[in-house]
Amino acid sequence: xxxxxxxxxxxxxxxxxxxxxxxxxxxxxxxxxESCPHCRAAVQTLEALGGAMIEDLAxxxxxxxxxxxxxxxLDQAGPEVEAHAVTADRIPFGPERWxxxxxxxxxxxxxxxxxxxxLLRLPAGQKTVPHGHVxxxxxxxxxGAYVDGEGRFAAGDFCEMSNDIEHQPHVDRGGECxxxxxxxxxxxxxxRLGRFVHMITGV
Amino acid sequence: MIAQALSYETVQSRRIERQGxxxxxxxxxxxxxTAVIAEAEPVEDACALMLRITQARDKAAFRALxxxxxxxxxxYLIRHGAPPxxxxxxxxxxxxxxWRKAEYFDPRKASVAAWVFTIARxxxxxxxxxxxxxxxxxxxxxxxDQAPDNPEIESSTAERExxxxxxxxxxxxxxxxxxxxxxxxxxxxxxxxxxxxxPLGTVKSRLRLALARLRGMVGDLA
Ligand SMILES: [Zn+2]
Numbered sequence: 001x002x003x004x005x006x007x008x009x010x011x012x013x014x015x016x017x018x019x020x021x022x023x024x025x026x027x028x029x030x031x032x033x034e035s036c037p038h039c040r041a042a043v044q045t046l047e048a049l050g051g052a053m054i055e056d057l058a059x060x061x062x063x064x065x066x067x068x069x070x071x072x073x074l075d076q077a078g079p080e081v082e083a084h085a086v087t088a089d090r091i092p093f094g095p096e097r098w099x100x101x102x103x104x105x106x107x108x109x110x111x112x113x114x115x116x117x118x119l120l121r122l123p124a125g126q127k128t129v130p131h132g133h134v135x136x137x138x139x140x141x142x143x144g145a146y147v148d149g150e151g152r153f154a155a156g157d158f159c160e161m162s163n164d165i166e167h168q169p170h171v172d173r174g175g176e177c178x179x180x181x182x183x184x185x186x187x188x189x190x191x192r193l194g195r196f197v198h199m200i201t202g203v
Numbered sequence: 204m205i206a207q208a209l210s211y212e213t214v215q216s217r218r219i220e221r222q223g224x225x226x227x228x229x230x231x232x233x234x235x236x237t238a239v240i241a242e243a244e245p246v247e248d249a250c251a252l253m254l255r256i257t258q259a260r261d262k263a264a265f266r267a268l269x270x271x272x273x274x275x276x277x278x279y280l281i282r283h284g285a286p287p288x289x290x291x292x293x294x295x296x297x298x299x300x301x302w303r304k305a306e307y308f309d310p311r312k313a314s315v316a317a318w319v320f321t322i323a324r325x326x327x328x329x330x331x332x333x334x335x336x337x338x339x340x341x342x343x344x345x346x347x348d349q350a351p352d353n354p355e356i357e358s359s360t361a362e363r364e365x366x367x368x369x370x371x372x373x374x375x376x377x378x379x380x381x382x383x384x385x386x387x388x389x390x391x392x393x394x395x396x397x398x399x400x401x402p403l404g405t406v407k408s409r410l411r412l413a414l415a416r417l418r419g420m421v422g423d424l425a
Contacts, residue, residue: 010414011392011407014382019324020391044312045417048367050324051316053386059274060281062291067269070295074262078303 004036004156008138012160013039017046023111024182027091028138028158031180035156091180093119099197102126102176113185120179122146126171128200135184137161144177146170249315257305269298272316276323282387283327293330297323314364363421370420378413381406 008016008029015021016029033040093106102123110117122128124144138160145154146169153159153169161167171177249271255264273294280290300322301308308318374382384395396406 009407010411014385014410014414015391017324018385019328020385020389020394042414042418044317045367045421046414047321048314048317048363048421049371049382049417050320050386051314051318052364052367052371053383054272054275054279054320054323055316057275057278057282057387060278060287060290061274062277062294066273066291066295067266070269070273070299071262071266073299074265074302078299 002154003038004032004154004158006151006153006157006159007036007039008032008158008160010042012138013042014046017043017050022115024115024117025136025138027110027117028140028180028182031140031142032156032158036158091117096121100201103197103201105196116181116183116185118181120181122171122177122179124171124175124177125173126177126201128169130166130168131200132166133161133163133183135163137181137183139179139181142178142180144175145172146177146179147172250310253301253305253308253310253315256302257308260305265298265302268301268315272319273298276319279320279323279387280327283331283389285327285331289330293323293326296326300326314367316364366421367417370417373420374413374416378409378416381409382413385410 012021012029016026021029033043091108091110093108096104096106098104102121103126104121106119108117108119119142122144139153139158141153141155141157141159143155145152147153148167148169150159150167247267249268252264252268252271255261256268276297277287277290277294280293281287285293297319301319304322308315313321371379371382380399381392381395384390384398385392390398392406392410393403396403399406
């Protein structure tokens with residue numbers, strides 16, 4: 001598998017590592033990291049920086065007895081911490097809702113639902129009409145590819161769109177395209193899926 | 204160019220200074236059997252303690268690591284707005300996770316401090332938002348591995364930690380300011396731009412330059 005060509009900005013990776021990204025957006029970045037050794041290395045460097053930043057802080061003593069409490073807990077089993085990756089197949093997606101032939105959407109609930117996270121399936125050769133975005137939107141392509149004014153986005157590629165940017169993606173003829181997308185709510189077009197279809201296909 | 208050469212020299216001299224300190228510490232430890240200067244140099248480095256934990260489940264090593272890092276983790280959590288009692292609970296939980304998940308620690312990929320940072324951050328996010336988040340990714344990439352028993356790893360990790368620190372200290376003040384706000388608060392870069400009354404592009408470019416410099420000086424860790 002080739003490595004991706006389109007990456008999150010360093011500022012986005014820094015937000016990811018510091019923990020400032022909200023869950024839906026962090027999930028889309030994580031999906032990119034799964035296929036991008038370049039950004040994984042950047043994340044490791046930023047985590048090393050995070051470690052140095054912690055070490056640089058003036059220590060704040062814990063109350064007396066804390067350490068004995070911790071020592072006593074060493075032989076007890078801890079809470080089962082899940083340490084598995086958030087991958088596209090492990091995100092709790094809802095049912096697939098068909099929007100048009102070959103075109104579907106599956107929404108996922110992450111966090112407290114303040115943002116929208118969804119899988120968008122577009123059929124091979126699908127043309128879209130120019131459309132803008134409400135707030136920030138992150139996309140990682142999971143399968144297939146599309147082309148827009150910024151270039152070709154294939155599996156693993158990451159795209160950040162914001163308010164004022166319009167684009168007109170065009171899915172490759174070779175096969176369908178599956179994208180994992182996070183966007184800020186509220187998005188009026190999602191209250192009625194028909195409007196969403198209209199927005200991207202013009203039909 | 205001159206400025207770059209100068210700062211490189213400063214960094215080199217810092218590195219030599221630190222190496223000097225480290226060997227002084229070793230000498231102290233040898234002499235220290237007499238207990239005369241027992242309190243002069245407190246501790247083994249975190250990596251050595253961590254190896255004792257992974258290899259021998261050494262509780263004394265855990266106690267030392269707890270004393271070294273839990274107060275720093277507590278400070279970090281307080282910076283992020285956790286009330287002191289919660290900061291203490293989470294700091295304790297962070298160190299207990301180090302003990303329980305010790306087999307996930309891979310000194311070739313991360314320093315102890317970096318690993319502890321990711322654990323503290325994940326616990327903070329889970330606790331403050333009371334939800335699972337994608338940040339668990341960070342734990343997952345560290346596959347449990349065969350026990351690292353190579354003494355060279357220890358020195359290379361310590362050296363790498365030093366390089367991270369040198370790189371951090373060599374960052375221009377305005378880049379460091381943005382980095383500090385990123386790691387010591389809950390703010391994303393857009394909010395940082397707002398707080399500093401800077402254009403978003405300026406904050407983004409500072410972070411980009413800082414990361415490029417760090418990667419240039421530290422090298423990729425993988
Ligand atoms: Zn990347």
